[in-house]
Amino acid sequence: xxxxxxxxxxxYKEGTPFARQALFDINLKIDDGEFVGLIGPSQSGKSTxxxxxxxxxxxxxxxxxxxxxxTADRNTDLVQIRFDVGYVFxxxxxxxxxxxxxxxxxxxxxxxxxxxxxxxxxVREAMALVGLDYDTFFKRDIFALxxxxxxxxxxxGVLACQxxxxxxxxxxxxxxxxxxxxxxxxxxxxxxxxxxTVILISHSMDDVARLVxxxxxxxxxxxxxxxxxxxxxTKIGQLQQIGLEPPQVIEVMQRLRENGFTVTTGVxxxxxxxxxxxxxxxxxxxx
Amino acid sequence: xxxxxxxxxxxxTYGSATExxxxxxxxxxxxxxxxxxxxVIGPNGSGKSTxxxxxxxLLTPTSGEVLVHGLSxxxxxxxxxxxxxxxxVGMVFQNxxxQLVSSIVEEDxxxxxxxxxxxxxxxxxxxxxxxxxLNIFKYRRESICHLSExxxxxxxxxGVLAMKxxxxxxxxxxxxxxxxxxxxxxxxxxxxxxxxGIAIIFITHFMSEAVYFDRVxxxxxxxxxxxxxxxxIFSQSSLIKEVGLxxxxxxxxxxxxxxxxxxxxxxxxxxxxxxxxxxQLKSKI
Numbered sequence: 001x002x003x004x005x006x007x008x009x010x011x012y013k014e015g016t017p018f019a020r021q022a023l024f025d026i027n028l029k030i031d032d033g034e035f036v037g038l039i040g041p042s043q044s045g046k047s048t049x050x051x052x053x054x055x056x057x058x059x060x061x062x063x064x065x066x067x068x069x070x071t072a073d074r075n076t077d078l079v080q081i082r083f084d085v086g087y088v089f090x091x092x093x094x095x096x097x098x099x100x101x102x103x104x105x106x107x108x109x110x111x112x113x114x115x116x117x118x119x120x121x122x123v124r125e126a127m128a129l130v131g132l133d134y135d136t137f138f139k140r141d142i143f144a145l146x147x148x149x150x151x152x153x154x155x156x157g158v159l160a161c162q163x164x165x166x167x168x169x170x171x172x173x174x175x176x177x178x179x180x181x182x183x184x185x186x187x188x189x190x191x192x193x194x195x196x197t198v199i200l201i202s203h204s205m206d207d208v209a210r211l212v213x214x215x216x217x218x219x220x221x222x223x224x225x226x227x228x229x230x231x232x233x234t235k236i237g238q239l240q241q242i243g244l245e246p247p248q249v250i251e252v253m254q255r256l257r258e259n260g261f262t263v264t265t266g267v268x269x270x271x272x273x274x275x276x277x278x279x280x281x282x283x284x285x286x287x
Numbered sequence: 288x289x290x291x292x293x294x295x296x297x298x299x300t301y302g303s304a305t306e307x308x309x310x311x312x313x314x315x316x317x318x319x320x321x322x323x324x325x326x327v328i329g330p331n332g333s334g335k336s337t338x339x340x341x342x343x344x345l346l347t348p349t350s351g352e353v354l355v356h357g358l359s360x361x362x363x364x365x366x367x368x369x370x371x372x373x374x375x376v377g378m379v380f381q382n383x384x385x386q387l388v389s390s391i392v393e394e395d396x397x398x399x400x401x402x403x404x405x406x407x408x409x410x411x412x413x414x415x416x417x418x419x420x421l422n423i424f425k426y427r428r429e430s431i432c433h434l435s436e437x438x439x440x441x442x443x444x445x446g447v448l449a450m451k452x453x454x455x456x457x458x459x460x461x462x463x464x465x466x467x468x469x470x471x472x473x474x475x476x477x478x479x480x481x482x483x484g485i486a487i488i489f490i491t492h493f494m495s496e497a498v499y500f501d502r503v504x505x506x507x508x509x510x511x512x513x514x515x516x517x518x519x520i521f522s523q524s525s526l527i528k529e530v531g532l533x534x535x536x537x538x539x540x541x542x543x544x545x546x547x548x549x550x551x552x553x554x555x556x557x558x559x560x561x562x563x564x565x566x567q568l569k570s571k572i
Contacts (some may be wrong), residue, residue: 041465042436090463097484146306146332176330176492177538178531203465243467246537248495248558261569269535274543281569282547 001067001084001164001197003030003053004136008062010048010221024063024221030165030199035191037208037282038201040218041243045200047090049218050167053199079178084114084165089169092150095236101127101145101153108161126156129194142269148179155186165274172207184211185244209233209247209268217242232267249273256280289357291486292319292342292376293455299337308520311337313509314351320486321453324477326497326517329423329506332533335490338506339458342488343376344369353397369417374403377447379457383439392434392442393418393427398449417445420483421475431530437468441475452497454486455479473499494535498548505530518554537561 004041009286010023030036048269051071052064053126055071055078055234066085079259098104105126109119130152137149145153151171157165168187186212191198202208208215208229215232217225219242225232233239236246236254246254251263252273263280266275293346297310305320311334311352331336344360353449355358355372376439380386389395393414400410418424421441440460445535447455457476459467473496484558497503507530513520521527521538522540528534534542538543541555541564553566555561 008435021302114346117303148331162386174492176531177533180333205466245466249540252540252558252561255558256565258563259566261565269541270543273540274547277304277540277544277565278547278549281544 002032002065003028003085003165003197004063004065005049005052006063008049008052008059008064010045010052010057010059010061011120012241014060018096020162022221026223028216028226029224032197033191033212034197035198036197037209037212037215038199038218039203039205039208039215039244040051041203044218044242045221046218047169048198050087050201054087055081056087063248081107083161084163085165085167086158086172087167088151088155088158089167090173091156092147095154095157096150099141100138101132101140101156104142104153105157105160108157112161122160122162123156126159129154129159129190132156132184133167134243146174148183149195151183152186153176159190163196165197165199167201167220169201170203171200172204182206187211195274205233205239205245205247206270209250213249217244230266230268233268236265247253290318290354290359291321291323291356292313292317293354293357294318294326294341294353295338295352297341297348297353299334299341299346299417302531306415312341315381315509315511317355317504317511317514319453319454319486319488321486322480323479323486324500325486325488325504326500327488327490327500327504327506328492328494328497333506333530334462335506336458337509339378339456339488339490339506339544342454342456343373343378345378345392375453377450377455379440379443379447379460381459383436383443386443386446387431387439390430390432392423392429395431395442396445396449399446403450406519407556408484413414413449413451415446420423421445425450435468435542437464437471440464440468440472444472444479448485456488456490460489461490461496468492471494494533498535512559517556522554529569 005026005028008026011019011021013019013141026049036048059072064071096104098107102123105123106119109122123132132152146271171183186208188197190196198210200212212229215229216223217232233246233250239246249267249270252264253263253267256263261280263276267276292315294315297312297315326488327335345362357377358368358372360372360541386400387395396414396417400413418427422445423438423441428524461472476487480487484506491497503517504511521534524534524542534558537555537558541551541561544551552564
């Protein structure tokens with residue numbers, strides 16, 4: 001289910017004195033099965049763009065095609081698009097609204113008019129995918145969940161609709177390091193085993209560096225870079241200029257380079273960095 | 288010696304003692320001196336926020352006692368005492384939208400002092416000082432909804448600063464901010480601590496922020512498991528990982544190199560330290 005965006009513009013409060021243009025002439029294509037990081041500082045337009053992908057916004061200027069279906073076309077079934085492209089919001093409390101975990105996850109498939117057996121099956125599967133134990137959590141009160149569990153429940157609710165594309169907006173904010181790792185592993189599995197197209201919206205480079213294959217960088221409503229993860233992340237100057245932090249391992253390599261060492265800055269994790277540093281230390285003499 | 292804040296065997300239980308009690312704090316003993324710069328880290332659900340709410344009596348201990356300048360937060364029959372404590376210990380929460388009450392920046396900052404009934408001229412002075420200190424004076428007439436999240440958090444801190452506190456407790460103030468916003472907030476707090484001598488108690492999930500503090504307390508399961516300078520804390524990598532936290536990247540790299548037999552200095556926390564250490568090392572080889 002490819003997503004195509006052509007010459008898309010977006011203005012908040014258009015026609016009022018408070019008008020603010022949030023997207024400028026966005027062109028972009030995301031293919032089936034891609035794992036994309038949509039990165040940018042606050043107010044760069046990344047969430048606004050994300051909400052066009054599942055037709056929460058309909059273009060007034062430009063076009064958005066989901067699997068060839070134009071979201072601005074009157075004949076397009078927008079409800080179907082919203083089931084096909086699932087959106088998980090940053091704050092799970094904005095998304096969870098039923099009393100118990102089970103009821104909340106069942107809401108989507110119930111709206112899709114699934115049979116009771118089908119609903120039960122999907123809830124079970126969705127909970128398994130995000131690592132929420134069915135017996136423990138099915139009847140658990142939403143208010144009794146921790147931050148990490150709430151996020152899992154919110155993702156499960158979207159997964160139960162069986163989307164083909166999953167958009168995750170700032171899902172690691174407020175989680176502890178273990179919680180971040182766990183939730184990102186869930187996402188990784190959805191991509192690898194569930195073969196889903198996953199779009200991760202974030203301003204944390206350390207999170208996305210480990211995972212995604214392609215990074216799109218946004219700043220002030222424009223796409224300023226788009227390419228393979230390693231390539232985009234090693235352009236440290238560009239990242240810092242717009243107020244983002246490159247992953248710290250890359251920063252270490254960059255500093256070593258500035259100090260006259262011949263090392264590659266294209267490292268994405270501790271292991272790659274260590275083997276590069278060891279190689280450097282074992283090299284005879286200093287260049 | 289009188290401490291700024293003194294936790295004496297503090298325990299706190301959510302819910303009734305008989306039905307599903309959750310023991311969020313277990314016999315906490317923690318002393319904070321004037322002007323300290325301390326980070327509190329710990330996994331989700333370890334009791335950090337419960338602890339934070341005890342610093343100015345938003346929650347009071349189920350058993351034990353919290354003293355602020357020798358004043359107990361438990362003596363709730365003395366309303367005046369609690370007001371005095373809250374003047375001295377200010378609180379900033381994760382989401383600035385939950386804390387800001389006015390629509391215009393300077394009105395929001397004035398809200399606290401206005402409620403203390405102090406003279407107009409003094410309010411104006413305090414508001415201007417707070418805004419200038421946090422570098423947001425130029426936004427004083429702006430509508431809060433037009434500010435970035437990081438700027439909003441600075442407004443929330445300015446509002447607390449205008450109360451002239453001895454101590455500010457911040458409960459994950461950077462969790463929702465982008466890297467630039469986080470940097471702004473952290474640098475402002477450092478300045479408040481250095482220039483105004485205000486004690487800062489900073490709760491965070493970012494190890495990269497914790498390393499900038501003079502003291503780090505690690506919470507797990509309602510207890511303070513470790514408490515000391517960041518160098519000591521993060522060199523105990525197995526303990527840190529056990530409670531589900533991370534070691535800062537520079538410390539991880541240093542640790543891995545030491546394990547491979549390279550004579551890297553122990554206690555490295557910052558990228559700059561690691562790089563200069565490696566430069567020295569290489570020049571010796």
